[in-house]
Amino acid sequence: MRHHLLAGGGGFVGSHLADRFVAAGDRVTVVDNFSTGRRSNLAGLAGHAAVRVIEHDITTPLPAQVLDEHYDTVLDFASPASPDDFKRIPLEILAVGSTGTRNLLDLAHRQGARFMLASTSEVYGDPLVHPQPEDYWGNVSSIGPRSCYDEAKRFSEALTMAYHRTLGVDVRIARIFNTYGERMAPRDGRVVNTFVVQALRGEPLTLHGDGEQTRSFCHVADEVVGLAAVLDGPDFLGPVNVGNPGEFTVRELAETVLELTGAPGPIVTIPLPGEREGDPARRCPDISLARTRLGWEPVIPLREGLARMIAWFRDHEDVTR
Ligand SMILES: NC(=O)c1ccc[n+]([C@@H]2O[C@H](COP(=O)([O-])OP(=O)(O)OC[C@H]3O[C@@H](n4cnc5c(N)ncnc54)[C@H](O)[C@@H]3O)[C@@H](O)[C@H]2O)c1
The missing domain is CATH 3.90.25.10 (UDP-galactose 4-epimerase, domain 1)
Structure with missing residues (x-):
């Protein structure tokens, strides 16, 4: 039985991932400030012995309640992700993609846990290459209305790679395309x-x-199977596109x-x-990497x-x- 620290587990994608972990017999600690997520998303897991829900903003130091436990994986799914959020709370988005991700990477490093980042197709910006493979560097504005999100995620990816290269943290990066x-x-x-x-x-x-x-558009049931494949893949493949082509x-x-x-x-x-x-x-994602190396594609x-x-x-x- 593994124990997952799932930041953002009260959100849309995170709550489906929590369901999947619990169904597999794992333990899940959800950390979420419910800024864009909803407690009702976790209603199906309420009272389950394998699930803890801790209300906390990950841009502030993680509380003892979180730090006192051991985790096998630390998953960063905590970020507002909608265009309305880009306009409404850009500073919070930049904070969660920088300080928030760093707090989770520090936890993973201290505990020797595998870290997984929920990145996004937005790192490709308004792409000039179609479909987008992982080695395309993107066409992103650093100052436009979407930049708070696009650049926060690009920074999260850079942080994740720095912890991997300099501190040896075992990491996974999934680039999620439109999920519904x-x-x-x-x-x-x-x-x-x-x-x-x-x-x-x-x-x-x-x-x-x-x-x-x-x-x-990738249905969330397909998406979480792909995300689990990225998490459990034996090797770090670099970022992996997870979406429906x-x-x-x-x-x-x-x-x-x-x-x-x-x-x-x-x-x-x-x-x-x-x-x-x-x-x-x-x-549109090029999912050749996920197909060939992880055996995943949406159905x-x-x-x-x-x-x-x-x-x-x-x-x-x-x-x-
Ligand atoms: N749904 C998509 O199509 C999509 C596409 C690309 C990337 N993603 C990424 O997947 C992840 C989940 O997205 P989603 O669609 O489920 O969005 P969501 O808004 O439903 O979920 C995000 C969760 O993070 C929580 N959160 C936000 N800031 C936080 C903070 N400072 N501290 C603790 N918790 C915080 C929210 O309350 C929410 O429960 C995000 O990282 C997002 O960027 C999603």
Whole structure:
């Protein structure tokens, strides 16, 4: 039985990972300040003997309650990750990607634990290479509205590599591409949940710009299998893309959501808001590394993943609020 320290385990992706660890018979200590996550995401694990939940901001020194235990792995999934957050709390995002990641790396170093960073496709910025392989260095603005997140994650990756190279910390870096599914916060400005909530409310679906920008969408159930493969891979491969290479325009996504919900729409286009400046035109992972070295690839088609998410939102979220 392993013990995982899962920072950000109260969030969308982190809570699904916590479920997976517990199902495998492991122990999990979740550390989360619930700034963007929700305690309800962990409702299924409430009272479970293998789970501890500690409310704490990882940009401040880790409390004795955390330090007193031994961990086999330390996972850094604590970061606000939505465009609304980039506008609302940029300083918190920069702090969690620097001091927060460092606090977790120090813990992993002291304990000889494996460290895993949840990085992002945003490190590629508005990419000039398609699809994006891990050795592409990106096209990123250091001063644009998304820079607080993009540069924080790039710094987190640099910190992780420095602890690996100079202190010998055993590390893993996953670059997560757009992930969607059950437990996404209903209103945080990300595209899939925005469309699902608009459709379930019977509102028009709003496309930014012409809707021809493309994204790849990975269902969270596929994503966590890929993340576990990166964590448990025998060798450090450098950063590994974990996402779904199926590429769809945002307009196609909106049309599919309307079809699956039976909502009337319509789909309307609105000018790209100022804070969306720098939104990449295309984003699609090259997952050759994960396929060949980890034997992982996503298996859930977009329509099936969306149907699962819509059913969950119907059951769990009061979208009329
Ligand atoms: N979901 C995606 O499509 C996606 C894509 C790329 C990268 N990621 C990365 O995956 C991780 C999880 O993302 P998510 O989509 O689940 O977002 P989320 O907002 O649902 O989860 C992030 C969690 O971190 C917690 N947190 C934030 N700041 C913290 C702090 N200072 N101290 C302690 N906890 C803190 C939040 O409360 C939340 O529970 C993030 O690191 C994110 O950058 C996600």
